[in-house]
Amino acid sequence: MPEIAGQVVLITGAKGGLGSSVTRACLDAGATVAGTSRSIANADFAHPHFAAVPADLSDPAAAQHLVDTVIQSLGRIDSLIHVAGGFAGGAPIHQTDEATWDSMMNLNARAAFHILRAVIPPMRKAGTGRIVAIGSRAGVQPAVNISAYSASKAALVSLVQTAALENRDAGITANAILPGTIDTQANRKFDPTAGGETWIAPERLAALALFLISDAAAQITGAAIPVYGAQL
Numbered sequence: 001m002p003e004i005a006g007q008v009v010l011i012t013g014a015k016g017g018l019g020s021s022v023t024r025a026c027l028d029a030g031a032t033v034a035g036t037s038r039s040i041a042n043a044d045f046a047h048p049h050f051a052a053v054p055a056d057l058s059d060p061a062a063a064q065h066l067v068d069t070v071i072q073s074l075g076r077i078d079s080l081i082h083v084a085g086g087f088a089g090g091a092p093i094h095q096t097d098e099a100t101w102d103s104m105m106n107l108n109a110r111a112a113f114h115i116l117r118a119v120i121p122p123m124r125k126a127g128t129g130r131i132v133a134i135g136s137r138a139g140v141q142p143a144v145n146i147s148a149y150s151a152s153k154a155a156l157v158s159l160v161q162t163a164a165l166e167n168r169d170a171g172i173t174a175n176a177i178l179p180g181t182i183d184t185q186a187n188r189k190f191d192p193t194a195g196g197e198t199w200i201a202p203e204r205l206a207a208l209a210l211f212l213i214s215d216a217a218a219q220i221t222g223a224a225i226p227v228y229g230a231q232l
């Protein structure tokens, strides 16, 4: 298990299909977790080292308030694991409406911009920090009928790699993980007949995120790491 005991980790989307695995893995590894989403509560993870801090990341002031609150209550943020995001699609570009485009850009690109902008200054001040964001295969390999999703995840990868460049002299690493379809309850519910055996196990993505925030990964930055498994 990567050595992250004692870290303060801010996890966005902490109670989602993937986020709950990431949160549990961090807690099991001895980290203190500030978990955020719009509806999160302390009861979602009954653990003495878990603190729920609800926030809507599409609101820049809320993202800043989230970071300020975590630093005030837990003293610092060693690592950010940005899991929050979402999916919409099903039509080609010429049939994609403004609402779909806006929701994907807000949830996957703008929210990432807001949380990165809020978390980088205290990390720079501390002279250390780890940023991991969950992108998607679609962010580097677009597919038909998911243009808004693909473009928003491409923007996320670009933001993370820019954060890596801008902060390479400040002790901060920033990396993106690009999963294929993940074996979540929501995906199984959506398509119970689909091949769960080829889907990516959330626990494996969580293990990679933990490695990236551990000291062992101190020189890995600016990476966009594909995790496609048998979907390759």
Ligand SMILES: NC(=O)c1ccc[n+]([C@@H]2O[C@H](COP(=O)([O-])OP(=O)(O)OC[C@H]3O[C@@H](n4cnc5c(N)ncnc54)[C@H](OP(=O)(O)O)[C@@H]3O)[C@@H](O)[C@H]2O)c1
Pocket (backbone or CB within 6 Å): 012, 013, 014, 015, 016, 017, 018, 019, 036, 037, 038, 039, 040, 055, 056, 057, 058, 083, 084, 085, 086, 087, 107, 111, 134, 135, 136, 137, 178, 179, 180, 181, 182, 183, 184, 186, 187
């Ligand atoms: N599932 C897949 O197959 C798959 C594949 C590739 C990449 N991904 C990416 O992996 C990540 C996790 O996916 P998932 O399937 O675990 O998603 P999920 O179950 O839908 O979880 C998304 C999380 O984000 C939070 N969230 C949504 N909107 C938010 C907002 N405006 N502000 C703050 N939090 C917000 C949700 O909680 P609240 O509703 O309480 O806010 C929830 O905790 C996403 O970035 C997704 O794009 C997923």
